[in-house]
Amino acid sequence: xxxxxxxxxxxxxxxxxxxxxxxxxxxxxxxxxxxxxxxxxxxxxxxxxxxxxxxxxxxxxxxxxxxxxxxxxxxxxxxxxxxxxxxxxxxxxxxxxxxxxxxxxxxxxxxxxxxxxxxxxxxxxxxxxxxxxxxxxxxxxxxxxxxxxxxxxxxxxxxxxxxxxxxxxxxxxxxxxxxxxxxxxxxxxxxxxxxxxxxxxxxxxxxxxxxxxxxxxxxxxxxxxxxxxxxxxxxxxxxxxxxxxxxxxxxxxxxxxxxxxxxxxxxxxxxxxxxxxxxxxxxxxxxxxxxxxxxxxxxxxxxxxxxxxxxxxxxxxxxxxxxxxxxxxxxxxxxxxxxxxxxxxxxxxxxxxxx
Numbered sequence: 001x002x003x004x005x006x007x008x009x010x011x012x013x014x015x016x017x018x019x020x021x022x023x024x025x026x027x028x029x030x031x032x033x034x035x036x037x038x039x040x041x042x043x044x045x046x047x048x049x050x051x052x053x054x055x056x057x058x059x060x061x062x063x064x065x066x067x068x069x070x071x072x073x074x075x076x077x078x079x080x081x082x083x084x085x086x087x088x089x090x091x092x093x094x095x096x097x098x099x100x101x102x103x104x105x106x107x108x109x110x111x112x113x114x115x116x117x118x119x120x121x122x123x124x125x126x127x128x129x130x131x132x133x134x135x136x137x138x139x140x141x142x143x144x145x146x147x148x149x150x151x152x153x154x155x156x157x158x159x160x161x162x163x164x165x166x167x168x169x170x171x172x173x174x175x176x177x178x179x180x181x182x183x184x185x186x187x188x189x190x191x192x193x194x195x196x197x198x199x200x201x202x203x204x205x206x207x208x209x210x211x212x213x214x215x216x217x218x219x220x221x222x223x224x225x226x227x228x229x230x231x232x233x234x235x236x237x238x239x240x241x242x243x244x245x246x247x248x249x250x251x252x253x254x255x256x257x258x259x260x261x262x263x264x265x266x267x268x269x270x271x272x273x274x275x276x277x278x279x280x281x282x283x284x285x286x287x288x289x290x291x292x293x294x295x296x297x298x299x300x301x302x303x304x305x306x307x308x309x310x311x312x313x314x315x316x317x318x319x320x321x322x323x324x325x326x327x328x329x330x331x332x333x334x335x336x337x338x339x340x341x342x343x344x345x346x347x348x349x350x351x352x353x354x355x
Contacts (some may be wrong), residue, residue, distance in 0.1 A: 003312075003349045004226065004322030005342055006075060007039045007334050008048040009065070011056045019328055020251060020288075020296040023050035032061060033068040035331055042338020043346075046073035048324060051108060053118035059095060066099035075104040075176060080135040081121055081128065086161050088135075089142035093167040101168035106176040106196065107132065109184065111264030126183040131155045136175070136191040143172035176226070180208065181265035189215035189223065194321070198266050199229040199299040200273065201280040206318050226322040227315055228297035230288070231308050231333075233341055244285055244302045247328050252291050267294030283311035288328075297324070309344035316349055 011032055012025035039047050047065065049058045062074045076095075078088070096103040109132045110116050111125065123131060134153040138161070141149050148160035167173045177192035179185070188195055189212050197208060209225055216223045232247060234240035262268045273280065274290040289298040301308045312323055325341070327333020 001321075001353065003316055003345060004045050005043070005345060006046045006048055006226070006322060006324040007042075007044045007337075008050065008324060008326045008330070009035045009039065010050075010330060011061060014330060019330055020255060020292045020298055022296070022326065022330055023052050024055045027056045029064065032064060035334070036065045036069050036072065038331060038334050038338075040069045040072040042334055043342045044072060044334070044338070045322075046075050046104060048075040048106065049077060051077035051079055053115045059091065062103065063095060063098060066102055071102075073102045073104055074099070075106050077106045077108050079108055079110055080132045081109075081123070082119055085135045085138035085156060086142055086158055086163070089139040090163050090165055092139075092173050093143060093163065093165045096167040096169060096173050097165065103167075103169075103173050104176060104194075105173050106178065107136065107188075107192065108178045109187075111179065111181065111266065113263065125181070129179070129181075129183040129187050133187045133190070136187070140172065140191070143167060179266070180269065184265070185212060186215055188212070189221070190219050192223070194224040194226055196226045196228065196324070198270055198297045199227050199284065199301070200269065201276075201284060202314060202318065204269075205315060205320070209319060224321040225319065226324060227320055228324040228326075229312070230298055230300045230328060231325050231337065231341060232285070232300050232302045232327070233305050233308055233336070235304065237303050237307065240302050240304060240307075244288075244300060247300075248287050248291060251288055251328075255292055262294045264294075270294035270297075270299060273299065281311065281314070283308060297326075305340040305344045308341060309348045312345055313348040313352060316352065 008022055010022040012028040013031055049061050051058055058076050062076045065074055092105055109128050134155045138151050138156055142163045148162040151158045175192045176194045176196050177188035178196045195212055212223055232240055232244045234243050262271050270289040271294040273286040278287050279285055283301045283303050285300040285302045288300055292298045301311050325337060
């Protein structure tokens with residue numbers, strides 16, 4: 001089946017051309033419009049709107065993006081625990097109707113204590129995922145219950161909850177999930193339809209998918225998988241590696257490196273990849289992930305557009321259903337990916353499906 005190709009949009013132009021983080025900044029409505037249209041014109045299927053404790057409101061950004069585009073879907077990052085799940089469920093369903101069923105919801109519980117605490121959440125890491133379990137249980141009931149329902153949990157209690165609005169999509173807005181800690185994996189496998197993973201080696205991704213599939217089977221469910229990469233492409237392989245090394249230099253000189261070890265499990269995993277060498281599976285390049293301490297889904301795929309597309313297709317061979325690709329020069333790279341990389345990816349997948 002066709003592969004799902006996502007991008008990611010920011011809300012204001014980045015300060016440098018070697019951008020690790022795209023979430024945050026002020027807000028520039030025209031930039032958001034242009035960035036979203038660039039992704040739609042480039043042939044992306046969806047764009048991710050990220051979340052942090054200080055960034056612009058994603059629901060408002062999603063509505064703006066939808067009204068400025070025609071077909072592209074919107075993967076909205078949503079952090080549970082800061083609104084009642086009944087209220088959030090109605091808000092999500094309302095937005096899905098207003099934008100004609102183009103909404104996807106990405107559940108990110110949060111792996112960094114400091115970011116949570118800025119919004120007043122002082123629960124510990126593992127307990128946050130226990131809360132997410134209840135949150136998603138209530139949300140899904142709001143979307144699908146035939147009548148009022150009660151729920152009695154540790155974190156949430158509701159009496160005769162109901163909603164007069166249902167999502168435009170059936171049975172509800174598709175749920176994505178991020179997080180690979182031991183506390184996160186059982187919750188994601190229980191509730192989500194698509195599990196979003198950062199780009200690691202073929203072997204590590206295969207192992208993680210096998211583990212998550214086993215957890216999902218316990219709930220009589222099956223999962224789809226999406227991987228995130230930072231492609232670095234050029235007309236020749238040598239030029240691509242030269243470009244990659246320049247980006248690494250820029251990241252190293254502009255990124256303030258913390259003396260603390262990464263806190264989120266995803267960041268820990270990406271940081272550890274460098275221990276097995278700089279290059280994995282021929283194209284996966286990890287020094288930028290090490291320099292950025294695993295943040296910003298910063299593992300790169302380096303080569304010509306055809307070579308990077310083939311590397312992505314090998315993950316498709318494992319059963320990966322989609323990829324999120326974004327560059328270190330986010331706006332211009334999105335345009336370039338549409339001209340060079342996305343056609344190659346779709347062609348590689350089409351050949352496999354027809355073969």
